[in-house]
């Protein structure tokens with residue numbers, strides 16, 4: 476199934492715009508698992524079980540697995556997600572970007588090895604670095620546009636000859652000539668609601684993956700206001716605030732409590748939108 480359809484179904488079925496980011500850091504694990512990289516899968520599986528009915532997507536971040544030589548546990552987690560939460564699309568956060576023949580290998584990694592439904596990519600090497608991923612039918616490609624970190628402005632805010640800023644050009648390309656079969660989306664940080672609104676203007680229907688609520692301090696209500704429209708999906712991602720909500724035996728229950736609160740905050744913001752927007 477097409478990534479956009481999977482996402483729309485999961486959003487509707489779970490009445491949720493929330494994505495839980497799976498960034499497993501053994502140093503932050505609860506007592507009993509703490510400091511043990513061989514328990515990465517176990518930790519993530521408990522979080523998945525506790526939140527799978529509350530989310531529109533999961534987003535494992537590949538670095539947290541690779542850094543601990545735990546790619547096998549990422550494979551195990553992807554298989555677990557397919558078995559236990561088949562209705563929830565999985566976005567592999569890998570931020571890949573390279574020349575075509577290397578990109579082919581990264582695409583194979585994301586879509587064949589890990590069987591992700593979508594992958595995050597850096598667009599700064601141009602369209603030929605994106606093209607190999609398009610060979611995988613139905614898969615979503617989510618391009619970095621206006622990232623959530625303060626240093627994102629260093630390059631993404633650079634003005635171009637036409638007066639627009641670089642992130643605006645990325646949004647235009649993704650909504651226009653690069654979006655050959657409607658499978659592109661954009662990453663925009665919740666920490667910059669004004670730019671989020673600008674990206675929504677330039678890319679009125681593209682799915683936006685929005686990290687930055689929770690630990691980075693982005694405002695959930697402002698995010699919905701700036702980015703969500705009924706025909707314009709947003710995927711609001713939170714990792715640490717959910718994963719490490721508790722450090723005791725009840726950590727998964729604590730994660731659920733925070734995920735549920737964030738989901739409800741996003742729902743309330745949807746309902747508060749003026750009728751002309753919703």
Ligand SMILES: O=c1ccn([C@@H]2O[C@H](COP(=O)(O)O)[C@@H](O)[C@H]2O)c(=O)[nH]1
Nearest residue numbers: 496536622623686689690691713714715
């Ligand atoms: O602009 C971006 C793009 C990606 N990320 C990733 O999202 C999560 C955020 O984690 P939190 O704990 O919720 O802050 C993490 O995996 C980043 O690599 C981002 O933060 N900003």
